[in-house]
Amino acid sequence: MSAILLHPDDNILVVTAAVAPGDLVAIDGAPIAMRSRVEVGHKIARAALVAGDTVIKYGAPIGSITAPADRGEHVHLHNMKSDYIATHMRDTLERSTS
Amino acid sequence: MISAWARADGRKGIRNVIAVAYLVECAHHVARKIVDKTDDPDVHLIGFPGCYPNSYADKVMKAIATHPNVGGLVILSLGCESFNREGLAAVVKASGRPVETLVIQENGGTAATIAAGMEAVARSKAIADAGARVAMAPSELVIGTICGGSDGTSGITANPAVGRAFDRFVAEGATCIFEETGELVGCENIIADRALTPELGAELVASIEKAERYYTILGFGSFAPGNAEGGLTTQEEKSMGAYSKSGSSPISGIVKPGDLPPSPGLYLLDVVPDGEPRFGFPNISDNAEIVELIACGAHINLFTTGRGSVVGSAISPVIKICANPETARKLAGDMDINAGRILEGNATIGAVGDEIYERTLAVAGGERSVSEELGHREFILTYKTFEPVGPACLPRSHAA
Structure with a gap:
């Protein structure tokens, strides 16, 4: 069970194999229990993040936090957004026309 | 040394393809039947669906038809479309290649044109196959890269590994092209420092800002x-993950679809149209970008994927590099290289970069890539509008 830190300035880690609730993942040496399933390639918070925080990956800004994320929590569409162009999903058109 | 096909313009091809080109959707079926019934891995279908003229499509089609991997062209016209078939045929003839034009309305319709087209392909192939061979150094290769079906693994395995391979090729004097300015949105502050000149750096930033504006107006990134x-x-x-495909070499210039990089080095292909948005999305799917890379002379394209794209391409082989170890297992039969091993601790980025470099040379030498072997020959060309690049985009060509 592991997650990698891509750059020392990052405030997220990338999960290298899918993790399930209860799995322990080491974050800066400390084991943290996962609360949800997180798939390979997805991000988890390195430290607690609050709305308005800039998310840093590869040492560069990749968006902003929109809802609080605890240390180890999945960071994705539910708590983060682009600072450029909004992300769309398969049901985006239906949602915008309904 | 690679055993290549010599072309009259001095360029060298790693394949000797007969392209069958339809010039409007109305001629697509006849062209496809000719290719299907010929059933030869080196006879490829290309085409343009529109009935209205478009100078971008005309330029790209001419660039593809005279690409060094192409040995001859058979043109399929319905007869009444706008595409300038005489102009296309003249350019191909002037390049020393066999070219034949079949107009369906003047050839007795579907069945007669399919039969005539198959004969034209056979004649063109006989001439092309008798063409001269020549030794080609790796430094003479033009290599493109694209990512498709990206995921959270792409930017940490396959993309940086392609970047390492690009660094090796550029150091050896080859020409490498990365693209998709829409997937550099967010990188504008770090890319400018890699430009050969400050003026080129400003052009790089401007091309990304153009992409951001274009995509924002269309409503989707x-x-x-x-x-x-x-x-x-x-x-x-x-974007940050996609950008890592470019490696760490200095950026020598910006080209647009159909432009040939004027000297070796690393180039950005600007694929987002100029002017107010017209004709829709800049790249409706990955193959639209692959066609543009080929139009810029790419002999081979390195395609990284995390979710698992299966496409190949007409004209120039596609090498598939899988970023995600789970996808690499699920779609093992579609991938040339499994860069997902990096994530599992079984390979380094440098080792996979070397593997990509070696695989590129092997495919240049005639070995079929996995997508070629599977028969993938996708091709898509639609409407766009471009202005020529300015002098600051190609500093080496415009040095005093």
Whole structure:
């Protein structure tokens, strides 16, 4: 069970194999229990993040936090957004026309 | 040394393809039947669906038809479309290649034109196959890269590994092209420092700002739902990963679809149209970008994928580099290289970069890539508008 830190300035880690609730993942040496399933390639918070925080990956800004994320929590569409162009999903058109 | 096909313009081809080109959707079926019934791995279908003229499509079609991997062209016209078939044929004839034009309305319709087209392909192939061979150094290769079906693994395995391979090729004097300015949105502050001149740096930033504006007006970024399912949350996150395909070499210039890089080095292909948005999305799917890379002379394209794209391409082989170890297992039969091993601790980025470099040379030498072997020959060309690049985009060509 592991997650990698891509750059020392990052405030997220990338999960290298899918993790399930209860799995322990080491974050800066400390084991943290996962609360949800997180798939390979997805991000988890390195430290607690609050709305308005800039998310840093590869040492560069990749968006902003929109809802609080605890240390180890999945960071994705539910708590983060682009600072450029909004992300769309398969049901985006239906949602915008309904 | 690679055993290549000598072309009259001095360029060298790693394949000797007979392209069968339809010039409007109305001629597509006849062209496809000719290719299907000929059933030869080196006879490829290309084409343009529109009935209205478009100078971008005309330029790209001419660039593809005279690409060094092409040995001859058979043109399929319905008869009444706008595409200038005489102009296309003249350019190909002037390049020393066999070219034949079949107009369906003057050839007795579907069945007669299919039969005549198959004969034209056979004649063209006989001439092309008798063409001269010549030794080609790796430094004479033009190599493109693209990512498709990206996920959260792409930017940490396959993309940086392609970047390492690009660095090796550029150091050896080859020409490498990366693209998709819409997938550099968010990288504008770090890319400018790699430009050969400050003026080129400003042009790089301007090309990304153009992309951001264009995509914002259209309402969608260069981002698919599968990207998010694979762990990418935002456009700028995807961009940072995509950008790593370019490696760390200095950037020598910016080209647009159909422009040939004037000297070796690393180039950005600006694929987002100029002017007010017209004709829709800049790249409706990955193959539109692959066609543009080929139009810039790419002999081979390195395609990284996390979610698992299966496409190949007409004209120039595609090498598939899988970023995600789970996808590499699920789609093992579609991938040339499994860069997902990096994530599992079984290979380094440098080792996979070397593997990509070696695989590129092997495919240049005639070995079929996996997508070629599977028969993937995708091709898509639609409407766009471009202005020529300015002098600051190609500093070496415009040095006093």
